[in-house]
Amino acid sequence: MTDAKLIFGKLSKTIHRGFKFDRMFPSDDLDPNALLELDQLALVSMKTQDAPRSVMEKVVRLLRDFGQKQDLQRYGRYLLKRQRSRTSTEIPSVLPSAFLPEDDRDNGPLAKMRKNPAFKDLFDHAGVSNMDDSSLRRLAVAHKEDRRHVLYQMFWSPEAALTYLAHRYPATCAANFRVLYELARRAPEFQPRRVMDYGAGPAPGITAVQEIWPGIMEYATAIEPSEHMTQLGKYLTTDLEMPAIHWQRCLYDSIEEPLDLIIASYVQMEVKGQESRDALVKRLWARLRPGGVLVLIEPGTPTGFRFMHNTRELLISRVGPENFHFVAPCPHEGMCPLALTGRDWCHFSQRVRRTPHRVYCKGSTRRFMEEEKFSFLCIRRSPGPRSKYRCEEHAPTAHEKSYFWPRIMFPVIKAGGHSLIDVCCAPQNFERISVSKSKAHSFGYRWSRKAMWGDLWRFPKRVARPEARLYIPEKTREHLDRLAKRAWKALKWEENEPGYVEEKERDQQFYGH
Ligand SMILES: C[S@@+](CC[C@H](N)C(=O)[O-])C[C@H]1O[C@@H](n2cnc3c(N)ncnc32)[C@H](O)[C@@H]1O
Numbered sequence: 001m002t003d004a005k006l007i008f009g010k011l012s013k014t015i016h017r018g019f020k021f022d023r024m025f026p027s028d029d030l031d032p033n034a035l036l037e038l039d040q041l042a043l044v045s046m047k048t049q050d051a052p053r054s055v056m057e058k059v060v061r062l063l064r065d066f067g068q069k070q071d072l073q074r075y076g077r078y079l080l081k082r083q084r085s086r087t088s089t090e091i092p093s094v095l096p097s098a099f100l101p102e103d104d105r106d107n108g109p110l111a112k113m114r115k116n117p118a119f120k121d122l123f124d125h126a127g128v129s130n131m132d133d134s135s136l137r138r139l140a141v142a143h144k145e146d147r148r149h150v151l152y153q154m155f156w157s158p159e160a161a162l163t164y165l166a167h168r169y170p171a172t173c174a175a176n177f178r179v180l181y182e183l184a185r186r187a188p189e190f191q192p193r194r195v196m197d198y199g200a201g202p203a204p205g206i207t208a209v210q211e212i213w214p215g216i217m218e219y220a221t222a223i224e225p226s227e228h229m230t231q232l233g234k235y236l237t238t239d240l241e242m243p244a245i246h247w248q249r250c251l252y253d254s255i256e257e258p259l260d261l262i263i264a265s266y267v268q269m270e271v272k273g274q275e276s277r278d279a280l281v282k283r284l285w286a287r288l289r290p291g292g293v294l295v296l297i298e299p300g301t302p303t304g305f306r307f308m309h310n311t312r313e314l315l316i317s318r319v320g321p322e323n324f325h326f327v328a329p330c331p332h333e334g335m336c337p338l339a340l341t342g343r344d345w346c347h348f349s350q351r352v353r354r355t356p357h358r359v360y361c362k363g364s365t366r367r368f369m370e371e372e373k374f375s376f377l378c379i380r381r382s383p384g385p386r387s388k389y390r391c392e393e394h395a396p397t398a399h400e401k402s403y404f405w406p407r408i409m410f411p412v413i414k415a416g417g418h419s420l421i422d423v424c425c426a427p428q429n430f431e432r433i434s435v436s437k438s439k440a441h442s443f444g445y446r447w448s449r450k451a452m453w454g455d456l457w458r459f460p461k462r463v464a465r466p467e468a469r470l471y472i473p474e475k476t477r478e479h480l481d482r483l484a485k486r487a488w489k490a491l492k493w494e495e496n497e498p499g500y501v502e503e504k505e506r507d508q509q510f511y512g513h
Contacts, residue, residue, distance in 0.1 A: 096137040146272065288381045388400075419435050
């Protein structure tokens with residue numbers, strides 16, 4: 001008699017063994033070190049950030065010696081009001097894309113405008129007659145949005161510059177650090193020897209470069225038109241162990257030698273007009289050497305995202321995806337799926353420690369952390385792994401594989417026993433992945449519980465909803481379609497219907513066609 005029968009008697013045969021065998025999934029790479037490397041590459045978001053200690057000590061000293069706390073705080077509120085971007089409720093519906101096919105080539109509103117003699121002079125005078133419809137729409141939306149949310153060009157007086165330091169410096173420094181940290185992780189062979197910080201202000205960009213690649217910089221230039229900002233920047237960067245920074249008033253003062261890294265953080269929000277912003281991006285792009293990187297950071301608001309979206313489309317349509325690639329945040333060089341939702345905008349968050357309350361209080365004394373929301377683009381001027389290799393499996397190194405992973409676009413929804421993750425992934429999809437606890441480890445449930453907004457998702461995809469954040473339920477959508485069809489029918493006048501001729505005449509009288 002076996003041991004089990006001795007112990008359980010007859011029951012041993014009937015006991016239901018309520019466990020499932022663990023399933024082993026074939027893995028190409030079972031080496032724990034390689035898996036660890038993949039995991040760490042996917043964790044690109046960072047926890048709470050502090051500005052470098054030596055720099056913050058200088059900031060505190062400056063604020064204590066030169067600023068009246070109450071005055072600075074009052075000025076800070078003014079600065080916030082001036083630079084505040086719109087909220088989510090005011091997001092522009094759908095951002096125009098150069099890649100969307102025109103629905104009605106001859107009957108769309110722009111085509112009608114072109115045909116209309118009343119607009120002939122306007123088109124000729126403004127020199128837009130040779131512009132394609134999507135560029136025209138892009139400019140029109142930018143103009144409308146810029147007017148709705150007036151971009152404010154600050155006069156950086158000594159008080160304003162000092163207030164900016166207290167109010168914004170830790171946050172902008174953290175955003176710069178977060179973006180450059182990801183660049184260093186995902187392009188490990190990239191060594192920025194010649195660096196430019198455009199619109200440098202107190203130069204958080206150069207400080208972050210020095211923190212991430214210590215001792216690498218051979219030449220650094222900071223472009224800053226404001227005298228007072230320049231003084232602050234010079235003071236804060238004097239002790240950095242790097243060659244002296246060349247401070248310039250404008251881009252054209254410097255020698256035209258190509259650069260490895262150009263950073264323009266929180267600058268476009270002070271440049272008025274989409275055409276000026278486009279020209280700025282083109283000028284910066286032209287100063288990069290092949291293989292160099294352009295980093296653009298803006299506030300994480302619909303306006304900041306609009307700037308990033310415009311730059312994206314400009315580069316894809318003019319430079320061509322075979323000549324550059326996005327290191328971050330986009331996992332593809334196609335149309336931006338978030339811009340098409342008209343509800344969301346691509347932005348990320350970085351928790352940061354504020355300036356100490358004893359020298360500057362930003363609202364409440366109870367809060368000593370804040371979430372800095374930012375939109376960014378990190379663009380490298382060379383073909384990337386996505387154009388070199390066909391898929392993730394073909395990419396030989398872990399960091400090259402990471403260019404194929406989707407990006408987590410919102411905080412993970414941690415439900416009971418499963419997680420829902422909104423990701424942006426190639427080709428041009430914004431979708432919701434679901435991972436459940438009952439699946440094997442290789443599906444990444446455990447990892448998903450720790451994943452942060454902005455991380456990469458390196459596990460297999462089980463798509464729960466092809467269109468993430470299904471804004472309109474299917475039934476409502478069908479109903480809207482029916483209503484639209486009925487309305488369309490009602491609008492269409494049949495020629496033999498009563499009243500058709502009178503209506504046509506009235507149209508002619510009003511619109512001239
Ligand atoms: C909001 S501050 C940002 C400073 C710094 N880059 C940061 O991230 O904290 C904007 C800076 O851009 C500068 N600026 C504004 N318009 C500019 C332009 N057209 N060209 C260069 N710099 C400009 C301003 O003088 C100001 O110092």
